[in-house]
Amino acid sequence: MKFKIEQKDLYEGIQKVQKAVANKQTMPILTGIFLEAKKDKGLHLIATDLELGIEHYINANIEKEGSIVIPANSFTQLVRELPNEKIDFNADLEQYQITLSCSSSEFKLKGFNPEEYPQLPEINVPEKFKLPINELKRIINEVEFSTSNDETQPALTGSLFSSKEDKIIIVSTNTYRLAFSKMEKSISLKSKEELNIILPSKTLKELTRLLEGEEVEIFVDSNYIKFIFEDITIISRLIEGKFPNYKQVMPNKFNTKLFVDRKLLQNAVKRASLIAKMDSNVLNLKTENNKLIIDSANSEQGHAHEEISIDKNGPDQKITIDAGYLLDVLKVIDDEEISIELIGPLNPLTLKKGNKDNYIYLIMPVRSD
Amino acid sequence: MKFKIEQKDLYEGIQKVQKAVANKQTMPILTGIFLEAKKDKGLHLIATDLELGIEHYINANIEKEGSIVIPANSFTQLVRELPNEKIDFNADLEQYQITLSCSSSEFKLKGFNPEEYPQLPEINVPEKFKLPINELKRIINEVEFSTSNDETQPALTGSLFSSKEDKIIIVSTNTYRLAFSKMEKSISLKSKEELNIILPSKTLKELTRLLEGEEVEIFVDSNYIKFIFEDITIISRLIEGKFPNYKQVMPNKFNTKLFVDRKLLQNAVKRASLIAKMDSNVLNLKTENNKLIIDSANSEQGHAHEEISIDKNGPDQKITIDAGYLLDVLKVIDDEEISIELIGPLNPLTLKKGNKDNYIYLIMPVRSD
Numbered sequence: 001m002k003f004k005i006e007q008k009d010l011y012e013g014i015q016k017v018q019k020a021v022a023n024k025q026t027m028p029i030l031t032g033i034f035l036e037a038k039k040d041k042g043l044h045l046i047a048t049d050l051e052l053g054i055e056h057y058i059n060a061n062i063e064k065e066g067s068i069v070i071p072a073n074s075f076t077q078l079v080r081e082l083p084n085e086k087i088d089f090n091a092d093l094e095q096y097q098i099t100l101s102c103s104s105s106e107f108k109l110k111g112f113n114p115e116e117y118p119q120l121p122e123i124n125v126p127e128k129f130k131l132p133i134n135e136l137k138r139i140i141n142e143v144e145f146s147t148s149n150d151e152t153q154p155a156l157t158g159s160l161f162s163s164k165e166d167k168i169i170i171v172s173t174n175t176y177r178l179a180f181s182k183m184e185k186s187i188s189l190k191s192k193e194e195l196n197i198i199l200p201s202k203t204l205k206e207l208t209r210l211l212e213g214e215e216v217e218i219f220v221d222s223n224y225i226k227f228i229f230e231d232i233t234i235i236s237r238l239i240e241g242k243f244p245n246y247k248q249v250m251p252n253k254f255n256t257k258l259f260v261d262r263k264l265l266q267n268a269v270k271r272a273s274l275i276a277k278m279d280s281n282v283l284n285l286k287t288e289n290n291k292l293i294i295d296s297a298n299s300e301q302g303h304a305h306e307e308i309s310i311d312k313n314g315p316d317q318k319i320t321i322d323a324g325y326l327l328d329v330l331k332v333i334d335d336e337e338i339s340i341e342l343i344g345p346l347n348p349l350t351l352k353k354g355n356k357d358n359y360i361y362l363i364m365p366v367r368s369d
Numbered sequence: 370m371k372f373k374i375e376q377k378d379l380y381e382g383i384q385k386v387q388k389a390v391a392n393k394q395t396m397p398i399l400t401g402i403f404l405e406a407k408k409d410k411g412l413h414l415i416a417t418d419l420e421l422g423i424e425h426y427i428n429a430n431i432e433k434e435g436s437i438v439i440p441a442n443s444f445t446q447l448v449r450e451l452p453n454e455k456i457d458f459n460a461d462l463e464q465y466q467i468t469l470s471c472s473s474s475e476f477k478l479k480g481f482n483p484e485e486y487p488q489l490p491e492i493n494v495p496e497k498f499k500l501p502i503n504e505l506k507r508i509i510n511e512v513e514f515s516t517s518n519d520e521t522q523p524a525l526t527g528s529l530f531s532s533k534e535d536k537i538i539i540v541s542t543n544t545y546r547l548a549f550s551k552m553e554k555s556i557s558l559k560s561k562e563e564l565n566i567i568l569p570s571k572t573l574k575e576l577t578r579l580l581e582g583e584e585v586e587i588f589v590d591s592n593y594i595k596f597i598f599e600d601i602t603i604i605s606r607l608i609e610g611k612f613p614n615y616k617q618v619m620p621n622k623f624n625t626k627l628f629v630d631r632k633l634l635q636n637a638v639k640r641a642s643l644i645a646k647m648d649s650n651v652l653n654l655k656t657e658n659n660k661l662i663i664d665s666a667n668s669e670q671g672h673a674h675e676e677i678s679i680d681k682n683g684p685d686q687k688i689t690i691d692a693g694y695l696l697d698v699l700k701v702i703d704d705e706e707i708s709i710e711l712i713g714p715l716n717p718l719t720l721k722k723g724n725k726d727n728y729i730y731l732i733m734p735v736r737s738d
Binding site for chain 1: 440443446447450451452473474475476477478479636637639640643644647669670671672673674675676677
């Protein structure tokens with residue numbers, strides 16, 4: 001196995017697959033990156049932790065074909081430090097040892113037997129659909145942060161990815177807050193069946209990091225989903241289990257609706273949180289005519305009081321919520337104006353992007369005395 | 370206690386004293402910042418952990434004098450998040466509570482009784498000397514990183530600060546490496562006695578962070594040292610004990626001297642270290658005519674080999690040293706060319722800034738087989 005490659009190309013390629021490398025040492029070979037040199041295809045990189053797999057092709061001048069697995073950490077650090085020049089890559093496929101030469105540097109690294117590297121799962125479904133990448137990135141970003149960390153409820157550690165009529169929607173919840181986002185563009189799924197799958201949070205994070213280009217091709221079977229775009233393939237296991245019925249908790253009416261400048265609200269909540277987090281991290285929100293008043297819950301150590309002007313329709317309201325849940329969404333949304341719908345102190349608060357209906361964020365109230 | 374102050378001024382002022390705030394909760398009041406408002410002097414900030422104290426004066430529009438101690442963490446975070454406008458500061462000196470108002474935000478924070486805050490030590494010596502700040506920063510930077518972390522040898526956890534004839538020198542060592550730096554400019558110490566004190570590493574770090582302006586005034590007694598510059602006073606306890614006789618270990622001859630480009634050497638050592646640190650973090654250096662050859666010590670997992678061109682006088686040499694000790698100094702020195710003096714494989718390596726003599730860095734060899 002022998003090829004020449006630009007340091008920059010190799011380093012960028014490694015970075016693309018790196019997040020799928022296993023952290024744990026339960027199967028040492030999974031802490032490596034699989035490299036395959038093929039004359040007609042260039043250099044093929046694969047990393048997987050058996051939940052998520054990432055494949056990537058890069059240009060390389062292949063002199064001798066072959067494959068090997070190289071420890072990801074030392075390989076990445078080494079390639080990063082090499083000068084931005086051509087690297088001579090040579091592998092001894094009997095000793096599983098590679099030699100990198102670049103300018104007046106030479107490195108040897110011990111690798112693994114590539115035959116022991118697990119194959120990425122095949123998805124044998126003829127049907128696929130395509131989604132616009134910008135929209136997909138947006139809806140993932142807007143909900144991914146609301147997944148749960150509670151491993152005892154696996155379905156909540158991922159996001160529901162579903163076709164609703166001809167639109168793709170994505171939903172996350174930890175039962176105390178819920179985020180729902182819908183694609184603007186219609187898609188045509190050939191099959192009549194509704195798509196209803198749960199994607200792991202790590203897969204969604206990697207998608208938003210890596211997705212680039214115009215469109216992504218998606219293949220789904222009962223256990224796996226595959227995304228293909230540019231020179232990258234991402235394959236992920238689906239989370240088994242039933243996602244909660246999110247439609248049930250979405251309010252279908254409200255008593256009061258207010259419009260507020262997102263940046264002003266974000267800064268006020270950020271400051272009030274500094275005091276709130278000394279205690280239970282809870283904020284009291286109330287409206288008084290055209291003002292939204294935010295107070296940190298009472299604490300021995302301090303108190304915060306903020307006033308923001310709003311446009312309001314409906315009677316004055318008050319509600320007590322977790323400060324972090326409100327801060328999270330204000331960081332992710334970049335609209336200038338947001339709207340908040342309120343029913344009463346025991347009902348959820350609904351946050352939307354101004355007058356748009358493609359995004360809904362619910363925060364359940366905290367019972368206060 | 371009541372004053373008006375610009376958010377920016379207050380935030381910058383807090384940042385200047387903050388590093389002297391105690392981390393540990395053994396004396397809760399030391400986790401706070403002492404504030405004193407005086408009509409003729411403005412706002413006076415003090416922080417101390419009893420080892421290091423920092424005082425700073427900032428402009429403020431004082432309406433009512435008084436003093437209070439405020440928890441440093443929440444105060445800093447709060448002031449950072451406030452808008453860049455005038456802050457109204459009000460303290461209730463019976464409840465030890467402050468109220469900050471700024472635009473439409475209002476915050477209350479619980480403080481401490483200022484009478485319980487310890488006074489910074491007085492240094493009652495009439496004699497002082499002045500040092501140029503640029504030079505002082507340089508010599509501290511060049512040696513501070515070489516102090517020891519070993520608390521059982523307190524003298525080595527600081528740096529020797531000493532007057533040698535009419536020059537100030539500073540020395541750090543952990544016994545495996547040693548850094549020595551000398552000021553270019555002569556100073557006149559009025560007293561005939563040689564100055565020989567040991568400054569804690571934390572004090573030196575804060576000095577390089579805070580020192581600004583032309584000159585710093587220095588006062589020393591047998592337990593403390595005080596630095597005064599611009600609106601800042603730094604007072605630090607001295608480390609008791611005897612600093613090792615560094616002159617004894619400095620070689621007074623060499624057999625081989627070589628000149629090498631610092632950046633080339635740094636990059637080569639950085640790469641070789643990636644492999645060396647998989648094992649004992651040791652590098653083998655050898656010269657071969659006009660080449661310096663660096664190899665990582667043999668390891669199961671990999672090998673690094675680097676070649677750099679040098680100018681050399683004297684016979685070829687080889688030596689085995691710790692990679693980290695060589696990397697550390699190459700990060701701190703910014704001269705284009707450095708020189709290395711060698712005696713033999715069992716003698717220290719001496720690194721200098723080209724042909725200059727105001728800096729000496731020694732690395733003891735590692736015995737290899």
